[in-house]
Amino acid sequence: xxxxxxxxxxxxxxxxxxxxxxxxxxxxxxxxxxxxxxxxxxxxxxxxxxxxxxxxxxxxxxxxxxxxxxxxxxxxxxxxxxxxxxxxxxxxxxxxxxxxxxxxxxxxxxxxxxxxxxxxxxxxxxxxxxxxxxxxxxxxxxxxxxxxxxxxxxxxxxxxxxxxxxxxxxxxxxxxxxxxxxxxxxxxxxxxxxxxxxxxxxxxxxxxxxxxxxxxxxxxxxxxxxxxxxxxxxxxxxxxxxxxxxxxxxxxxxxxxxxxxxxxxxxxxxxxxxxxxxxxxxxxxxxxxxxxxxxxxxxxxxxxxxxxxxxxxxxxxxxxxxxxxxxxxxxxxxxxxxxxxxxxxxxxxxxxxxxxxxxxxxxxxxxxxxxxxxxxxxxxxxxxxxxxxxxxxxxxxxxxxxxxxxxxxxxxxxxxxxxxxxxxxxxxxxxxxxxxxxxxxxxxxxxxxxxxxxxxxxxxxxxxxxxxxxxxxxxxxxxxxxxxxxxxxxxxxxxxxxxxxxxxxxxxxxxxxxxxxxx
Ligand code: ME8
Numbered sequence: 001x002x003x004x005x006x007x008x009x010x011x012x013x014x015x016x017x018x019x020x021x022x023x024x025x026x027x028x029x030x031x032x033x034x035x036x037x038x039x040x041x042x043x044x045x046x047x048x049x050x051x052x053x054x055x056x057x058x059x060x061x062x063x064x065x066x067x068x069x070x071x072x073x074x075x076x077x078x079x080x081x082x083x084x085x086x087x088x089x090x091x092x093x094x095x096x097x098x099x100x101x102x103x104x105x106x107x108x109x110x111x112x113x114x115x116x117x118x119x120x121x122x123x124x125x126x127x128x129x130x131x132x133x134x135x136x137x138x139x140x141x142x143x144x145x146x147x148x149x150x151x152x153x154x155x156x157x158x159x160x161x162x163x164x165x166x167x168x169x170x171x172x173x174x175x176x177x178x179x180x181x182x183x184x185x186x187x188x189x190x191x192x193x194x195x196x197x198x199x200x201x202x203x204x205x206x207x208x209x210x211x212x213x214x215x216x217x218x219x220x221x222x223x224x225x226x227x228x229x230x231x232x233x234x235x236x237x238x239x240x241x242x243x244x245x246x247x248x249x250x251x252x253x254x255x256x257x258x259x260x261x262x263x264x265x266x267x268x269x270x271x272x273x274x275x276x277x278x279x280x281x282x283x284x285x286x287x288x289x290x291x292x293x294x295x296x297x298x299x300x301x302x303x304x305x306x307x308x309x310x311x312x313x314x315x316x317x318x319x320x321x322x323x324x325x326x327x328x329x330x331x332x333x334x335x336x337x338x339x340x341x342x343x344x345x346x347x348x349x350x351x352x353x354x355x356x357x358x359x360x361x362x363x364x365x366x367x368x369x370x371x372x373x374x375x376x377x378x379x380x381x382x383x384x385x386x387x388x389x390x391x392x393x394x395x396x397x398x399x400x401x402x403x404x405x406x407x408x409x410x411x412x413x414x415x416x417x418x419x420x421x422x423x424x425x426x427x428x429x430x431x432x433x434x435x436x437x438x439x440x441x442x443x444x445x446x447x448x449x450x451x452x453x454x455x456x457x458x459x460x461x462x463x464x465x466x467x468x469x470x471x472x473x474x475x476x477x478x479x480x481x482x483x484x485x486x487x488x489x490x491x492x493x494x495x496x497x498x499x500x501x502x503x504x505x506x507x508x509x510x511x512x513x514x515x516x517x518x519x
Pocket of ligand 1: 009010011012013014020021022025050232233234260261262263293294295
């Protein structure tokens with residue numbers, strides 16, 4: 001039986017068009033989902049949109065349309081982005097769907113039944129931008145003298161009847177839980193942030209609002225709608241068929257293996273969400289990974305600065321797999337990083353076009369010209385041949401460990417050690433010289449290289465699905481022979497197999513023409 005792996009992205013607010021930050025989080029999940037599928041796991045990958053709350057209601061009002069029409073439109077932009085980026089999610093959830101309303105009302109009822117929610121009234125600060133409550137001592141003032149939250153969002157005073165979740169009861173249990181599951185919050189630095197917040201003492205959390213109505217009504221008291229974060233977080237169990245827990249997808253996939261989020265929303269995922277679940281007597285997820293923040297040429301990305309990076313523009317300019325590669329290669333996952341034109345062009349041209357693309361192009365052209373368009377027949381392997389074949393055949397074990405820590409940049413770095421080793425091997429063996437001197441040895445060298453490229457292309461599939469497929473097609477590797485179970489010598493290329501005409505896969509970016517040049 002394959003082992004299951006359930007991973008999720010945040011569900012994005014439909015107040016705005018998608019930008020590079022949204023594409024980044026979902027890309028990381030997509031790469032992980034593809035990796036796990038190739039590694040034999042039964043994967044469920046969920047993404048979607050967060051459509052209720054005051055922030056979305058205000059955006060709809062500003063756009064002059066009713067919230068449902070507005071959310072239908074903006075949610076579609078996120079699905080279009082997913083198609084553009086070649087994301088392989090298994091489900092796209094919208095919090096306005098009936099299945100989700102049913103799920104949220106059910107978790108609410110479970111919390112009421114367990115006396116984890118009580119009716120009171122809230123008087124305090126609220127930031128619509130963050131959809132979050134703040135205490136006075138968390139606030140500072142901005143240049144205009146307005147009170148702001150640590151995120152920079154302006155706050156407003158709110159006074160209304162409200163239901164509260166007894167979060168104050170959960171501090172010790174959460175600390176015990178973090179202790180028992182040391183990898184629950186990654187990276188480790190973020191874990192310390194959360195534990196010190198929880199150790200500082202937790203207050204009960206307001207979980208309903210009464211001053212607007214764009215949300216899911218509280219069962220039995222429909223003057224109240226549920227706090228948008230309780231609504232939104234519950235999507236992760238709606239996605240696996242909750243409230244049905246005994247059979248079906250919930251029984252199969254829950255608890256989730258990974259909630260991938262940005263560092264801005266860690267507290268909601270690592271404090272509130274496990275507390276809600278434990279209070280409802282449901283299992284908490286296994287891991288929350290909070291990644292870092294992208295800036296644009298050194299500046300914070302914001303609508304008001306007018307420097308939003310549109311993924312559509314990036315893909316049109318640089319190419320899809322180039323963008324996918326760059327985003328996960330450029331910055332150590334977990335850290336903040338800066339997007340710049342120079343950085344992406346440098347990576348495209350040096351690592352993709354020169355190192356990897358040229359390697360494949362050189363080898364495949366030599367095979368095409370000198371080996372009758374067929375996988376060459378190797379003779380016996382020298383120690384140099386065995387060394388590279390052995391290295392490349394075993395890369396997966398380290399890569400698998402890096403992937404399980406979400407160290408995407410390290411995975412790529414490890415694969416590129418293989419790429420550089422292959423380039424050094426070509427230069428050293430100089431097959432073009434062997435053509436006259438020792439054609440049998442040339443065939444062996446080209447075979448070793450073709451086998452090396454087969455491995456590299458199988459390993460790069462999660463990051464660059466289309467380009468890797470194009471490379472595997474050029475080696476006539478069948479579609480059902482491209483999983484990680486096909487790595488190693490047992491599934492090696494069969495000498496004599498006919499190969500199609502070689503084609504460049506990774507073009508160089510040509511600055512002067514402002515576009516791409518065929519390789
Ligand atoms: O917070 N760099 O939705 P949201 C990297 N609806 N990642 C970025 C980024 C940047 N500059 N900007 C945004 C919400 N992100 C809630 C989530 S989940 C139950 C509810 C990514 O539309 C990052 O993943 O504001 C961040 O956490 C997320 O977008 C916030 O998306």
